[in-house]
Amino acid sequence: MGDDYExxxxxxxxxxxxxxxxxVPDIPYMGYIDGxxxxxxxxxxxxxxxxxxxxxxxxALNLKDQRRHWEAVAVINMAIEESPNDFNxxxxxxxxxxNKGEFEHALKDYNRSLAMFNSQVVKNNKARLLWMxxxxxxxxxxxxxxxxxxxxxxxxxxxxxxxxxxFLRSKGEILDLMEKxxxxxxxxxxxxxxxxxxxxxxxxxxxxxxxTDTLICIAGTRFYHDHxxxxxxxxxxxxxxxxxxxxxxxxxxxxxxxxxxxxxxxANTLIREAKSASKIKDMIKDRAKAKIMFTxxxxxxxxxxx
Numbered sequence: 001m002g003d004d005y006e007x008x009x010x011x012x013x014x015x016x017x018x019x020x021x022x023x024v025p026d027i028p029y030m031g032y033i034d035g036x037x038x039x040x041x042x043x044x045x046x047x048x049x050x051x052x053x054x055x056x057x058x059x060a061l062n063l064k065d066q067r068r069h070w071e072a073v074a075v076i077n078m079a080i081e082e083s084p085n086d087f088n089x090x091x092x093x094x095x096x097x098x099n100k101g102e103f104e105h106a107l108k109d110y111n112r113s114l115a116m117f118n119s120q121v122v123k124n125n126k127a128r129l130l131w132m133x134x135x136x137x138x139x140x141x142x143x144x145x146x147x148x149x150x151x152x153x154x155x156x157x158x159x160x161x162x163x164x165x166x167f168l169r170s171k172g173e174i175l176d177l178m179e180k181x182x183x184x185x186x187x188x189x190x191x192x193x194x195x196x197x198x199x200x201x202x203x204x205x206x207x208x209x210x211x212t213d214t215l216i217c218i219a220g221t222r223f224y225h226d227h228x229x230x231x232x233x234x235x236x237x238x239x240x241x242x243x244x245x246x247x248x249x250x251x252x253x254x255x256x257x258x259x260x261x262x263x264x265x266x267a268n269t270l271i272r273e274a275k276s277a278s279k280i281k282d283m284i285k286d287r288a289k290a291k292i293m294f295t296x297x298x299x300x301x302x303x304x305x306x
Contacts, residue, residue: 049083049086050082050083052082053079053082053083053086053089056075056076056078056079056082057076057079057089057092059075060072060073060075060076060079060092060096061092063075064095064096064099067099069096069097069099069100070100072096073093073096073097073100076089076092076093076096077093080093085116087113087114087116087117087119087122088113088119088122090109090110090112090113090116091109091110091113091119091121091122091125093109094106094107094108094109094110094113094125094126094129095125097109098129098132103129103132103133103136106129107126107129107130107133110122110125110126110129111126114126120159123157123158123159124157124158124159124160124163126157127153127154127155127156127157127158127160127163127167128154128158128163130150130151130153130154130157131150131151131154131163131166131167131170133150134147134148134150134151134154134170134174135147135170137150138170138173138174138177144174144177144178145178147174148171148174148175148178151167151170151171151174152171154167155167155168155171164191165191165192166191168187168188168190168191169187169188169191171184171187172184172185172187172188172191175187181297181299182201182297185201185297185298185299186198186201189201201296201297204294204296204302207293207294208271208273208296208302209273211273211304213304213305214275214280214283214304214305215273215274215275215293215302215303215304216263216264216274216275216277216280216290216302216303216304216305217263217264217269217270217271217274217300217301217302217303218230218236218253218260218261218262218263218264218292218301218302218303219261219262219263219264219265219269219301220261220262221260221261221301223261224258224259224260224261229295230255230260230261230292230295230301231292232292232293232294232295233291233292234255234291234292235255235289235290235291235292235306236253236254236255236260236289236290236291236292236303237253237254237255237287237288237289238251238252238253238254238263238284238287238288238289238290238305239251239252239253239254239286239287240252240281240284240285240286240287247265247277249265249276249277249278249281250262250263250265250277251263251265251277251280251281251284253290261301262277263276263277263280264276264277264300265277265278269300270300271296271300271302274300274302280305283305284305288305289305289306290303290304290305290306291303291304291306
């Protein structure tokens with residue numbers, strides 16, 4: 001977790017009505033992504049579109065399918081000149097730009113279309129474009145902050161359930177790259193509709209903030225004790241290894257006489273509420289005991305000294 005992150009606070013790039021930086025809303029969790037307003041499903045009648053304009057639309061779409069994008073743009077421009085108040089013509093031009101890879105032009109046209117009529121179809125199209133723009137920033141420019149802004153906007157606009165899950169997984173990947181482990185984990189949970197586990201993370205957050213116990217993280221558990229996970233409520237032994245050639249502050253964690261891991265002693269293996277091996281070494285002398293509290297975001301085994 002980044003040291004400058006405060007959990008569940010709104011950040012730049014997040015939709016204004018979201019509960020926090022990963023989109024965890026007030027329960028029920030589904031309420032924050034549909035973006036619907038009354039009348040969104042209604043489309044205006046198109047009887048005002050002339051046969052000539054419809055012919056231009058059909059020709060432009062055919063050219064798009066042939067990947068003759070500049071010609072398609074020229075033809076749809078003729079349709080727009082004939083019928084400048086038809087919101088869907090800007091949507092079609094945006095689709096052509098998008099197919100050509102001209103994402104900024106496409107985004108401007110989706111916005112023009114939505115300024116004329118608040119169509120959910122167009123909002124879904126815009127959301128998918130923003131997802132693609134987010135991927136470009138993530139994979140090519142590696143501007144993760146910009147990628148996060150785009151995917152947040154995509155989540156704000158989409159009302160498609162499959163897209164929502166895809167966007168949340170993509171947002172989780174971006175947050176992983178930014179080393180915002182908890183926020184990424186919650187995105188993956190939301191994408192899988194595991195709202196009970198989101199609530200569990202929130203409960204664990206409260207425990208971590210409110211406890212007066214001395215907390216530690218246990219690292220390396222997958223390498224020891226036959227790979228058996230440590231269970232909540234189990235008691236483990238802590239044994240100092242002052243002669244350890246790699247780390248004189250090392251504290252071994254044992255259960256049933258077998259090594260189960262080590263007390264975390266680096267920023268990469270600690271949460272900020274826990275103390276490192278270096279901080280507790282003088283508290284335990286040669287041996288001490290700790291009790292497993294829980295595994296936090298499937299990444300940190302949290303225990304308290306007893």
